Amino acid sequence: MDLKLRPKEECKFDEISLGEIMLRLDPGEGRIKTSRTFRAWEGGGEYNVARGLRRCFGMRTGVVTAFAENEVGYLLEDLILQGGVDTSLIRWVPFDGIGRSVRNGLNFVERGYGIRGAVSTSDRGNTAISQLKPGDVDWDYIFGTLGVRWLHTGGIYAALSENSAAVALEAVKAAKKYGTVVSYDLNYRASLWKGIGGQEKAQEVNKEIAKYIDVMIGNEEDFTACLGLEVEGNDKDLKSLNMDGYYKMIEAATKAYPNFKVIATTLRTVKTATVNDWKAICWADGQIYKSMEFPGLEILDRVGGGDSFASGLIYGLMTFGDAQQAVNYGVVHGALAMTTPGDTSMASLKEVEAKVHGAGARVQR
Numbered sequence: 001m002d003l004k005l006r007p008k009e010e011c012k013f014d015e016i017s018l019g020e021i022m023l024r025l026d027p028g029e030g031r032i033k034t035s036r037t038f039r040a041w042e043g044g045g046e047y048n049v050a051r052g053l054r055r056c057f058g059m060r061t062g063v064v065t066a067f068a069e070n071e072v073g074y075l076l077e078d079l080i081l082q083g084g085v086d087t088s089l090i091r092w093v094p095f096d097g098i099g100r101s102v103r104n105g106l107n108f109v110e111r112g113y114g115i116r117g118a119v120s121t122s123d124r125g126n127t128a129i130s131q132l133k134p135g136d137v138d139w140d141y142i143f144g145t146l147g148v149r150w151l152h153t154g155g156i157y158a159a160l161s162e163n164s165a166a167v168a169l170e171a172v173k174a175a176k177k178y179g180t181v182v183s184y185d186l187n188y189r190a191s192l193w194k195g196i197g198g199q200e201k202a203q204e205v206n207k208e209i210a211k212y213i214d215v216m217i218g219n220e221e222d223f224t225a226c227l228g229l230e231v232e233g234n235d236k237d238l239k240s241l242n243m244d245g246y247y248k249m250i251e252a253a254t255k256a257y258p259n260f261k262v263i264a265t266t267l268r269t270v271k272t273a274t275v276n277d278w279k280a281i282c283w284a285d286g287q288i289y290k291s292m293e294f295p296g297l298e299i300l301d302r303v304g305g306g307d308s309f310a311s312g313l314i315y316g317l318m319t320f321g322d323a324q325q326a327v328n329y330g331v332v333h334g335a336l337a338m339t340t341p342g343d344t345s346m347a348s349l350k351e352v353e354a355k356v357h358g359a360g361a362r363v364q365r
Contacts, residue, residue, distance in 0.1 A: 001284050001321050002261050003214060006179055011147030014059040015314065016089065018171050019046025019157040020129045021065050022105035022122065023076055024343055032108045032121060042079035043107065043343025045156040045187050048304050051083040052311030052345045056333065056352065059315065062086035064137060064171070066128035068095040072104045073128075083344065089142065093128045102128045111301045111341070112273025118302055130160035132167050139174035150314060151175040154185035154217075155226055158205050159192035165205040172212040183215035185310055186222035203228045215262040215317065216253065217310050222265075223249050229256065250283045262317065264327060266309050266334065274299050278338075280309060280331045284323035291331035292356070297338070304343035309334035311345070312352065328356050 008014070021044040027035035050061040063085050067073035069092045080087055093102045105124035112118035124130070142148060151171065158168045175182045186206060193202045206226040210216065223229045229252045250263050262284045269277035276299055280291040299305075312333030316326025332355040336347035 001317070001323065003181055003317060003321065004179065005181060005318060006147065006149045008149065011149045012060065013062050013086070013146065013148045014318065015050060015053050015150040015152060016062045016064055016142070016148050017046040017050035018064045018151065018153040018168065020044045020105060020124065020127060020160060021047045021063065021067075021076055021080065022107040022124060022127075023072060024107045024109055026341065027108075027110050028341075029113075030110070032110050032119065038108075039341075040075070040079070041342040041344070042076055042083075043109075043304065045185060045307055046152060046154050047080075047085070048307035048343050048345075049152045049185075049311045049314065050085050051080075052308050052333065052337070053315060054084040056345050056347050057311065057315040057349055059318075060086070062089050064089045064091075064142070066091040066093055066132050068093055068099070068102045068104050068128045070095040070104070076104060091128070091132065091136065093131070099126065102126060102131055104128065109303055109343075111303075114272050114274055117273050120303065124160070127160070129157070130164055133163045134166045134170045137167070137171070139171060143174055143178035143180055148175070148178075148180050150181045150183065150318065152183045152185075152310070152314065155187040155202070155206060155222070156185075156189060156192065158209065159189065159196070159202065162196070165209075168205075169209055169212075172209060176212050181214050182212060183217060183310070183314060184209065184213045185306070186216070186218035186226040187306070188218075188222045188225040190225075199225055202226055210257050211259060213257070213260065215264070215314070216257070216260050217264050217306075217313070219266055219268070219306065220246070223253055227253065227256070229253055246281060247288060250281075250288070254283070262323065262326075264309075264313050264330065266306055266331070271296070273302070276302070278305075278331065278335055280327050280334075282313070282323045282327035282330075287323070289323045289327050291327040294331070294335050297335055299338045301341045302338050304345070305334045305338040307343070308337035308345045308347075325356075332356050 313330030
């Protein structure tokens with residue numbers, strides 16, 4: 001596999017993530033609109049990958065983000081520290097007392113159950129990280145002086161503002177300059193792009209960023225929505241893609257972006273909010289690798305499952321250099337993460353490896 005990682009001994013970080021981190025407020029088994037108590041977590045698409053790599057897989061990770069300097073920002077920092085992710089690259093921005101110019105984001109998330117789907121309502125306008133501009137981060141220091149083996153970012157961060165898209169592009173270019181492997185999760189959210197140009201803007205931004213990506217991650221509709229790739233004979237949003245359709249989509253992606261060394265996609269069939277079929281495929285070295293399958297996977301909290309897949313995949317690629325092992329580690333880690341509450345994984349490497357090697361769910365004594 002043509003992923004040339006920088007030597008571990010010359011880098012402070014195995015991986016860093018660039019993205020927004022919000023305070024997640026969770027009503028537990030209740031509903032957002034009727035709850036009087038919420039449990040607090042931290043979460044964010046790109047950050048969840050760094051935390052999974054640190055907490056489950058024991059890698060040295062950090063996060064590039066920004067917070068308004070107030071008590072909510074300090075709470076987020078404390079939650080990140082509990083997950084073991086390095087906070088030294090966080091940018092702290094003075095808070096004006098109201099949030100006219102800068103604030104910290106909130107994300108209210110209720111878990112689905114049965115026929116009732118999960119609901120996420122974010123409150124993230126003018127967050128500190130969305131106000132970050134090109135030139136605010138010293139990428140030469142991070143990638144050159146400190147040293148980073150892997151950068152992960154994604155389409156959620158790129159959608160926050162015009163500035164965010166520009167900073168994401170600046171970061172991936174700098175990473176390539178220093179030989180850092182770059183992964184990107186397309187993570188298309190129509191609601192995030194709606195106010196800044198919609199799908200047309202999403203494609204404009206992501207098509208440019210994609211030119212610098214080594215490992216591209218996305219679900220069944222991301223490649224069409226974000227990169228404009230379509231497969232003849234399937235409906236436009238890819239809801240009817242069969243496996244042959246996925247193979248054609250990957251072929252189209254590799255032709256459009258020959259810089260892609262790995263492409264990975266999760267395949268989820270939603271039967272109910274709490275029962276999904278779950279598997280993944282990975283393309284590398286001109287071959288398709290199918291993951292282990294989890295038909296009828298029982299889910300407690302599906303939010304963050306894709307991010308945990310990404311962290312398991314990255315761990316597998318970095319540790320084994322083997323796409324088959326990587327996609328299995330990814331799909332198992334994602335499955336385990338969806339059995340516990342919160343955005344982030346509570347799984348251990350021992351648990352992941354046991355499932356990869358076929359362990360069941362008997363009581364452990």
